[in-house]
Amino acid sequence: MLAVNPTVIHEAYHALVFGQRWVPNEAKLRLGLILIHPFILFHSQTKRTCIVALAIAGKYGVGGRDSLVLANFLLNKIPVVYTHDDELLKLKKISWKESSVELKDPLA
Numbered sequence: 001m002l003a004v005n006p007t008v009i010h011e012a013y014h015a016l017v018f019g020q021r022w023v024p025n026e027a028k029l030r031l032g033l034i035l036i037h038p039f040i041l042f043h044s045q046t047k048r049t050c051i052v053a054l055a056i057a058g059k060y061g062v063g064g065r066d067s068l069v070l071a072n073f074l075l076n077k078i079p080v081v082y083t084h085d086d087e088l089l090k091l092k093k094i095s096w097k098e099s100s101v102e103l104k105d106p107l108a
Helices: 006-019 024-036 047-060 064-075 086-091
Strands: 002-004 040-042 080-082 093-096 099-104
Touching: 006 024, 006 064, 024 040, 047 064, 047 093, 064 080, 064 093, 064 099, 086 099
Parallel strands: 002 040, 080 099
Antiparallel strands: 093 099
């Protein structure tokens, strides 16, 4: 199983359309397929997600989007987040109350 949330989907869209110059409808189609795939869990975001994200941003010094993604996965008990972001990888682990998520490079 793989977990995603709104921020991850929209960051992927932005990277595909504006970074890799995909046609917007192609990016929409492919990301839409991810959302209906049976082995992909989609976790919505709530006001609580935003509150926890602000706490994470302050505690760990991460940006708003990163803290929102991490808060969402923490609250949904996702144990590992795979990332290529060197700044996040330096942290190795993010904790909030009794929850934690490990940060790993998928290629390491």
